[in-house]
Amino acid sequence: MNTATTTVTNSGLSLSLSQRLIAGSLALMLGLTLLVGTGFAGDFRLHNGAHDTRHAMGFPCH
């Protein structure tokens, strides 16, 4: 039991550096695209569709 718990807690640490860099870069690119689209983009369709979300989540709007 103890060994299992230790391994679980450390499982993320056992990933190789290149694995972490690839996964992190992909997640960062997709995440920032979503945040820019919902929170920052000037396009009026994105602005109006996400309008209430921008105000509710504290993004600068207007």
Next chain:
Amino acid sequence: MIRNLFFAALVAAFCAGLVAATIQQFRVVPLILHAETFEGEAGHSHDDAATADHAHAEATPAAHDHGDAAQWAPADGLERTAYTTLATVLAAAGFALVIGAVSMFANIPITFANGFVWGLAGYLAFALAPAFGLPPELPGMPAGDLAARQLWWGATALSTAGACLLLAKTRAGWAFAVAAALVLVPHIVGAPPAPEEASAVPAHLATEFAAVTLGSSMVFWLLLGTIFGKVNDVLAHRSLAQPAGATA
């Protein structure tokens, strides 16, 4: 492994985003709708009841980058609720993927044990610190240049997140000094100020809005971090259980 990261991020975003969207519909959106009735009170004609409520472009063309009165906006009611819910869940997915990426780069796994702290750091970086300089803003409130505010918002979030990450990696004395500087510098530089003009929105709406948005953001971030960590733990257990199951 990449699949696990994306799966955990999206599950957490979906759950926390739906909770946040629900709080928004009951407590935040009514205040936005109320504020919009004051927006552009001077010279705004309510000739089209279906679109007038949300067409701020025609109400305050000077405050907008996009003054086209015929532009699309979701119709009030179910359509607007659906778009807001979708946008909140997508923004949640964006935040979840960003903290997932940070956990990969920093080599600090998000677990059920530390997920709450991840959420707290996200709340500090992406909600509380930006709100300290740019208070949550209702439609119709005077505000500075949009691009300048977006830049300050992003820089403040980045700087505050950097401080949290630094302290997560090391508790050395110099790290506290650097973290304090990272947190303080955006506020010493200062957010773009709002123009000195009277707000069209009554003060009691604005104060309630500030409290409710910061509260709902906190619920959102604490849930996001905690669920993210829980799903990560479950996935790690499953990948461990598979070889064990084969031998049993």
